[in-house]
């Protein structure tokens with residue numbers, strides 16, 4: 001008798017065990033209220049961003065100083081935007097605790113790049129994007145989110161566009177743009193939990209046997 005196993009699918013639970021520190025987690029290159037980039041500390045220890053910097057596709061460390069972010073706590077996100085910081089905070093209804101650097105003048109374009117450098121000028125993370133060149137969402141008025149398993153991998157094509165009420169916690173700003181700036185959607189696992197998950201937790205779903 002021939003047996004067929006159908007519908008077998010492995011879902012590896014991607015846990016970035018080897019990753020710690022600060023990553024680009026969300027971006028919107030254009031939108032009502034101003035373009036923005038979100039950086040999040042997904043590690044378990046605070047990171048001092050004194051001397052850190054941002055640049056777009058000109059790839060020049062030191063171009064935009066991020067020192068004002070200071071110490072970024074585990075799980076904390078910070079925002080860099082072309083908008084006035086206070087206006088951005090109001091438009092997205094963000095509390096005073098969310099760190100925002102405003103008045104960015106580099107203008108992220110439809111095809112551009114986000115580069116994050118540490119105080120030594122080393123590249124910490126990079127996101128090269130362009131919906132009409134390499135694919136992925138067009139982040140105009142809707143931000144793009146980097147999935148946990150893709151943090152630090154420069155895979156804009158695999159980013160997910162925000163929609164109101166999605167699993168990233170997205171909502172509409174007062175100007176009608178949709179995103180979730182200031183918070184990274186993925187819960188940061190406790191170190192103990194991460195250890196357990198790190199053994200390669202997997203699920204087998206839909207395993208069926210046909211006679």
Ligand SMILES: [Ca+2]
Pocket residue numbers: 029030035107108109
């Ligand atoms: Ca722009």
Ligand SMILES: [Ca+2]
Pocket residue numbers: 056057106107108109112
């Ligand atoms: Ca640019």
Ligand SMILES: [Ca+2]
Pocket residue numbers: 025026038077180181182183184185
């Ligand atoms: Ca976010």
